[in-house]
Amino acid sequence: MKVLAQILLLYISLAVARKYCTRTFHSSIINNQTLFIDGGEVRYLEDNDTISAYAIRDLQTVDVSKSFSNTDSDLFTHIEKPYNASDPDTYPTFFDEGSQFNDGQNLYFYGGYISGRDGPKDVAPVETWKYDIQNNNWTRDGFGGVPYVRLAEGGAVVSHSQNKAYYLGGIEDPGGNPNVYGTAGADVQIVSGLLTLDQSTLTWSNLSTEDMNNYGTIGAGYVNILEDVGDEGLLVSFGGYKYPVGSKLSLLCAKQTNASHHNPMEYITLYDIANQKWYTQQSTGDVPTWRMAGCSVTVAAADRSSFSIYVFGGMAATTAKSDGDVYILSLPSFRWIRVNEGSSIREKHTCNLLGNHTMVVVGGTIPTDSSEYEPKPVNCDSGQFENGIAIFNLNDHTWLTDYNAADTSEYALSSVITDVIGGSSTGGANVTQPANGFNNTALATMFEKAIITPTTSATTAAATAVANATSTSTSANGNPSGTGSSKGTTLSKGGIAGVAVGAVAGASAIAGLVFFLLKRKRAQPTPDPTVVYPPGLAPQGRFAELSGGHEGYELGPKTRSGAPAAETNGNWWQKTPNIPEMDGVGMVEKG
Ligand SMILES: *[C@@H]1O[C@H](CO)[C@@H](O)[C@H](O)[C@H]1NC(C)=O
Ligand SMILES: *[C@@H]1O[C@H](CO)[C@@H](O)[C@H](O)[C@H]1NC(C)=O
Ligand SMILES: *[C@@H]1O[C@H](CO)[C@@H](O)[C@H](O)[C@H]1NC(C)=O
Ligand SMILES: *[C@@H]1O[C@H](CO)[C@@H](O)[C@H](O)[C@H]1NC(C)=O
Ligand SMILES: *[C@@H]1O[C@H](CO)[C@@H](O)[C@H](O)[C@H]1NC(C)=O
Ligand SMILES: *[C@@H]1O[C@H](CO)[C@@H](O)[C@H](O)[C@H]1NC(C)=O
Ligand SMILES: *[C@@H]1O[C@H](CO)[C@@H](O)[C@H](O)[C@H]1NC(C)=O
Ligand SMILES: *[C@@H]1O[C@H](CO)[C@@H](O)[C@H](O)[C@H]1NC(C)=O
Ligand SMILES: *[C@@H]1O[C@H](CO)[C@@H](O)[C@H](O)[C@H]1NC(C)=O
Ligand SMILES: *[C@@H]1O[C@H](CO)[C@@H](O)[C@H](O)[C@H]1NC(C)=O
Numbered sequence: 001m002k003v004l005a006q007i008l009l010l011y012i013s014l015a016v017a018r019k020y021c022t023r024t025f026h027s028s029i030i031n032n033q034t035l036f037i038d039g040g041e042v043r044y045l046e047d048n049d050t051i052s053a054y055a056i057r058d059l060q061t062v063d064v065s066k067s068f069s070n071t072d073s074d075l076f077t078h079i080e081k082p083y084n085a086s087d088p089d090t091y092p093t094f095f096d097e098g099s100q101f102n103d104g105q106n107l108y109f110y111g112g113y114i115s116g117r118d119g120p121k122d123v124a125p126v127e128t129w130k131y132d133i134q135n136n137n138w139t140r141d142g143f144g145g146v147p148y149v150r151l152a153e154g155g156a157v158v159s160h161s162q163n164k165a166y167y168l169g170g171i172e173d174p175g176g177n178p179n180v181y182g183t184a185g186a187d188v189q190i191v192s193g194l195l196t197l198d199q200s201t202l203t204w205s206n207l208s209t210e211d212m213n214n215y216g217t218i219g220a221g222y223v224n225i226l227e228d229v230g231d232e233g234l235l236v237s238f239g240g241y242k243y244p245v246g247s248k249l250s251l252l253c254a255k256q257t258n259a260s261h262h263n264p265m266e267y268i269t270l271y272d273i274a275n276q277k278w279y280t281q282q283s284t285g286d287v288p289t290w291r292m293a294g295c296s297v298t299v300a301a302a303d304r305s306s307f308s309i310y311v312f313g314g315m316a317a318t319t320a321k322s323d324g325d326v327y328i329l330s331l332p333s334f335r336w337i338r339v340n341e342g343s344s345i346r347e348k349h350t351c352n353l354l355g356n357h358t359m360v361v362v363g364g365t366i367p368t369d370s371s372e373y374e375p376k377p378v379n380c381d382s383g384q385f386e387n388g389i390a391i392f393n394l395n396d397h398t399w400l401t402d403y404n405a406a407d408t409s410e411y412a413l414s415s416v417i418t419d420v421i422g423g424s425s426t427g428g429a430n431v432t433q434p435a436n437g438f439n440n441t442a443l444a445t446m447f448e449k450a451i452i453t454p455t456t457s458a459t460t461a462a463a464t465a466v467a468n469a470t471s472t473s474t475s476a477n478g479n480p481s482g483t484g485s486s487k488g489t490t491l492s493k494g495g496i497a498g499v500a501v502g503a504v505a506g507a508s509a510i511a512g513l514v515f516f517l518l519k520r521k522r523a524q525p526t527p528d529p530t531v532v533y534p535p536g537l538a539p540q541g542r543f544a545e546l547s548g549g550h551e552g553y554e555l556g557p558k559t560r561s562g563a564p565a566a567e568t569n570g571n572w573w574q575k576t577p578n579i580p581e582m583d584g585v586g587m588v589e590k591g
Helices: 002-017 249-257 383-388 415-421 441-450 456-477 510-523 544-553
Strands: 019-024 027-031 034-038 041-045 051-055 059-063 077-079 099-102 106-110 129-132 137-139 155-159 164-168 194-198 203-207 222-226 234-238 267-272 277-282 295-300 307-312 324-331 335-343 350-354 358-362 389-393 398-400
Touching: 019 383, 027 099, 027 106, 027 350, 034 099, 034 106, 034 358, 099 155, 106 164, 155 222, 164 222, 164 234, 222 295, 222 307, 234 324, 267 441, 277 441, 295 350, 307 358, 324 415, 335 398, 335 415, 383 389
Parallel strands: none
Antiparallel strands: 019 041, 027 034, 034 059, 041 051, 059 077, 099 106, 106 129, 129 137, 155 164, 164 194, 194 203, 222 234, 234 267, 267 277, 295 307, 307 324, 324 335, 350 358, 358 389, 389 398
């Protein structure tokens, strides 16, 4: 009992002393005006100036239907995942570098690997989980299609008009593969392929990526979808790393500086979904230095005469070459434009388009050469990145700490962009092809067809189409992202280009992969006596009665009817420190 009391006291002291520092390796998505953040790790700054790390077990949300500030103390709501320690494999788990997709009513969780920071003890079977938001119901039943593996660091995007998710490239990590986890010699390896999940039929398929680059692989790249271009959308990807299929990445950690493993920023790889065809197109302008593990969102001019892909952050070959600038790649001119300079460098964050003209950045960390993911205390998130939430206004290209939900104005192209591509804030771009022309006329045609022509007879219809698309997709994802239904006419391509959902699904520098492999191995076998377990994890832990001090966690949806009952005493296991309230518990790694 005395030991118990001491552990308790330690807990209480930990609970008050720590401060949120960083969130990394998570995925995020906005569905129906709610930002969902899943998995990954949170790092805390302890009062003795050391940093502790915890895997995040629950699903966290931010209500973005209303105005908020990134300093709000009630920013995050926690949705506990059901769990039963006697049969963990039949319950949803939590991973680093997983991905989320959505269809308006449900979220889908795919990919990842177990965190070395108090992650699951075993790798769950390869599966996809579906979360019915309204009914708070998790299920992994009903999925079919090609046999697939669990991947990480691929690019994940959703086409809401097709109700399909796409997952491009990525790596297979032993921590995501129950067959090899813990096996000597098991290594991270790069794979090829474009996986797609039909969210209507829950069917997976695998499309070839032979023409993607010389290897058909991409990891931690920038992957976006323009739903309004082509009959079923156009994937646009650049950056990230590439290696021959099957390369063992941990042995190549020193080669991040080798440009032959860089998937370029200058040569953009595009995929016409309807025709299953890959294209390569050269870009010009302020082409950013090569990078990986940053994030991007896409937004269209009102008339679809241009599409702006906003790119923020990421890790270059070295930290010295990295920048925290915001760039746009404007299509179809294929011009890069630097629109904001001077933020600190950042990697492993995710971005989402919120409303018509806001980019919300979630998490991330400031890398240093010696320790890429272990932040220095001085670099813990604050100010612009308070609580790991940053807000970037796409209309005037400024960083904000507050989101104004009342500002429903449309995306307006800033003069920084129209100076390059012509036209006005609503479109009318007259630079509509790459500097040296289109490599393939099929691409040119796809972009031409996307334009909403402002002829007098079409004006009313165009306005209606946009309005229809907007209202449809508000119910789908809270953003006016192309949900035009009658394909083949220019007017049907309603809405703004789809959001790049966690364009980089977490993603890490290669060196980081090694780090996590080592961490996981160390954290794996037997319980470390120097580790303080949260009550639910402690072998003899029946600490449920101590949970009173943490009511803050019980902020999940009020409607819990039909939800699988969570194990009464095991609940702690799933919980994650509540970031704004700094009152968490978790496993503290000593030393
Ligand atoms: C710092 O504080 C944490 C949490 O109280 C503790 O686990 C850790 O051992 C301390 N580290 C040092 C170096 O004192
Ligand atoms: C969107 O959220 C609102 C309020 O939370 C809810 O009433 C509505 O049913 C949701 N729509 C969908 C499509 O889930
Ligand atoms: C997808 O198919 C390609 C061959 O086209 C194969 O090499 C790759 O392993 C497959 N990817 C997955 C994740 O199954
Ligand atoms: C860079 O990578 C390529 C392809 O793997 C290899 O042939 C070359 O030797 C590497 N260069 C250096 C300097 O390591
Ligand atoms: C044109 O496409 C080919 C093949 O897809 C590619 O190798 C080449 O780099 C592209 N050239 C330009 C200028 O985009
Ligand atoms: C986006 O812009 C349209 C057209 O101005 C407007 O009707 C809609 O309410 C806006 N949506 C949001 C979420 O701001
Ligand atoms: C595009 O229009 C601008 C005026 O908006 C004009 O200055 C420019 O010369 C035009 N460029 C092209 C390529 O037509
Ligand atoms: C927009 O929606 C209205 C009502 O659902 C429908 O009558 C109209 O045909 C739609 N317009 C277009 C262009 O889809
Ligand atoms: C949860 O969803 C599954 C699959 O749709 C369904 O079979 C099950 O009845 C649902 N459970 C509850 C409690 O609603
Ligand atoms: C957990 O699973 C075990 C074995 O399947 C079962 O006996 C027990 O009732 C479950 N606990 C809860 C809270 O559902």
